[in-house]
Amino acid sequence: MMDSRSRKWTITGIVSLVAVPAAMAVTGQAPAAHARTRPAAPVAQVSSSARTNMSYALYKARGGRITTGFDGYVHTPGRHEGIDFARRLNAPVHSLVNGKIIYIARGGTGRAGLSTISIYIAYLRKTVIYLHTAPLRTLRTGQSVRHGQVIAVESWHGVKDRPSAHTHVEMRPGWHKHAADSTHDDRLDNPNPGPFWNSLGYNVR
Numbered sequence: 001m002m003d004s005r006s007r008k009w010t011i012t013g014i015v016s017l018v019a020v021p022a023a024m025a026v027t028g029q030a031p032a033a034h035a036r037t038r039p040a041a042p043v044a045q046v047s048s049s050a051r052t053n054m055s056y057a058l059y060k061a062r063g064g065r066i067t068t069g070f071d072g073y074v075h076t077p078g079r080h081e082g083i084d085f086a087r088r089l090n091a092p093v094h095s096l097v098n099g100k101i102i103y104i105a106r107g108g109t110g111r112a113g114l115s116t117i118s119i120y121i122a123y124l125r126k127t128v129i130y131l132h133t134a135p136l137r138t139l140r141t142g143q144s145v146r147h148g149q150v151i152a153v154e155s156w157h158g159v160k161d162r163p164s165a166h167t168h169v170e171m172r173p174g175w176h177k178h179a180a181d182s183t184h185d186d187r188l189d190n191p192n193p194g195p196f197w198n199s200l201g202y203n204v205r
């Protein structure tokens with residue numbers, strides 16, 4: 001018969017081996033929680049096979065893909081400050097992080113109607129910004145969101161035409177209401193977000 005001490009050890013072992021990336025994404029507090037059971041390992045050591053692809057997590061469905069990577073402009077003048085994903089018009093878009101909504105611009109379809117949802121992650125001092133979606137009507141500034149929560153549907157707010165509907169996901173160090181300038185701006189403001197997304201348990205793919 002298993003005594004309570006070995007049972008406890010078994011449970012924490014499972015948490016450490018299996019649930020850490022997910023727990024981190026859920027609570028946003030994994031380093032602290034993790035440290036209780038064993039010395040915190042650098043999260044970037046989570047193997048790529050243990051991570052979730054962003055193109056899946058954003059839609060919680062297959063069929064999403066990266067259409068333009070970070071700093072990946074080929075024909076567009078400027079520097080791309082985020083990562084573009086696309087699945088289909090009106091596909092539900094899920095938050096990839098836990099945080100607080102600090103800014104919403106709803107915009108409208110067409111090039112002039114850029115939309116923005118900015119989510120600040122206080123414990124990381126980073127902002128994750130979504131562009132071009134149609135934010136949910138119920139979304140409010142000041143609201144806390146959890147990773148996996150639907151925040152919008154894919155659309156073409158600030159995009160030239162309907163077939164080009166996509167979702168731009170951008171990480172910025174610090175607190176920012178707005179995305180960095182991308183098109184027609186030659187300065188790259190944001191760092192490569194790869195290590196950030198890896199640390200939250202995501203593959204940039």
Ligand SMILES: [Zn+2]
Pocket residue numbers: 068080082083084168169
């Ligand atoms: Zn973009």
